[in-house]
Amino acid sequence: MEIDQRHEKGPFDIIGDVHGCLEELSELLQELGYHRKGPSFIHPKGRKIIFLGDLGDRGPRCLDSIGLVMEMVHREHALYVPGNHCNKLYRYLLGRNVQIKYGMEKTVAEFMALCATEKEIFSREFISFYENAPLYLILDDGKLVTVHAGIKANMIGQVNKRIMSFCLYGDTTGEVTPEGLPIRRDWAKNYRxxxxxxxxxxxxEEPIFRSNTINIDTGCAMGGKLTALRYPERQLVQVGAKKVYYSRAGSKEEQLVSKN
Known part of the structure; x- marks a missing residue:
């Protein structure tokens, strides 16, 4: 997996973890001024979407969400970096042994409901899509970096196994919570x-700028919001979840749901 350094300056609309929330994604795109054009969305003023990964799992329309993003990227209406859930789906489609939990069971159920031909087509297209995706994007002559889970300043411009893990999973300690989730350090606090x-x-719950970083995953699938950051304007645009699609008792996700 490579990095992608472009001289594109935007303007961009960067969207956080979709997690199968297609209805909310469509609403957010329209709120941002995009219009449906065939199987894709385009902006009349040439703005471009950047998706931050984790397209499926947890929400009600996982394969359709993945399909829309693939279509937008193929038509050069959007850019994409993969998330850890994307990596897990990729390994599943390759036939690797992965644990089908933490919301992946919804994507797998949709996949298993396809006929044999549809399964073969989706597998081939997503595997190619994932393998050709950059680990992170460097844009606007280095003024903007988009990535799924984060990246340290001294990692930018490089790729190795440690950096790949950081970009997909964050700054993990190797320990896990009682729910089995990895414990992560707050890397953004020390970013300079x-x-x-x-x-x-x-x-x-809500995005805030911290040390020139911003997390825009506001837990749509857990009853929160789907958030976009307009760049270079640094404006947030959000739509609320239609319902709680996924929760797990005792987890941070459950706490997020209880506060909305």
Whole structure:
């Protein structure tokens, strides 16, 4: 997996973890000024979407959400970086042994409901899509970096196994919570880089800028919101979840749901 450094300056609309919330995604795109064009969405002023990964799992329309993003990327209406849930689906489709939990059971159920031909087509298309995706994006001559879970300043411009794990899973300690979730350090607290880092992965109630970083995963699938950050304007645009699609008692996700 490579990185992608572009001279594109935007303007961009960066969208956090979709997690199968297609209805909310469609509403957010329209709120941002995008219009449906065939199987894709385009903006009349040439703005481009950046998706921060974790397209499926947890929400009600996982495969359709993944399909829409693939279509937008193929038509150059959007950019994409993968998340840990995308990586897990990729390994599942390759036939690897993965644990089908933490919301993945919804994507797998949709996949298993397809006929054999549809399964083969989806598998081939998603595997290619994932393998050709950059681990993170460097944009606007280095002023903007988009990534799923985060990245340290001294990692930008490099790729290795440690950096790949950081970008997909965050700054993990190797320990897990009683619910089996990895414990992560707050890497953003100590970030001092020049590039604005826009990321997701860890659901929060409301995005705030911290040390030139911002987490825009506001837990739509857990009853929160789906959030977009307009760049370079640094404006937030949000739509609320239609319902709680996924929760797990005792987890941070459950706490997020209880506060909304």
């Amino acid at each position: 880089g020049q590039a604005l880092i826009v990321y997701g992965h860890t659901p929060i």
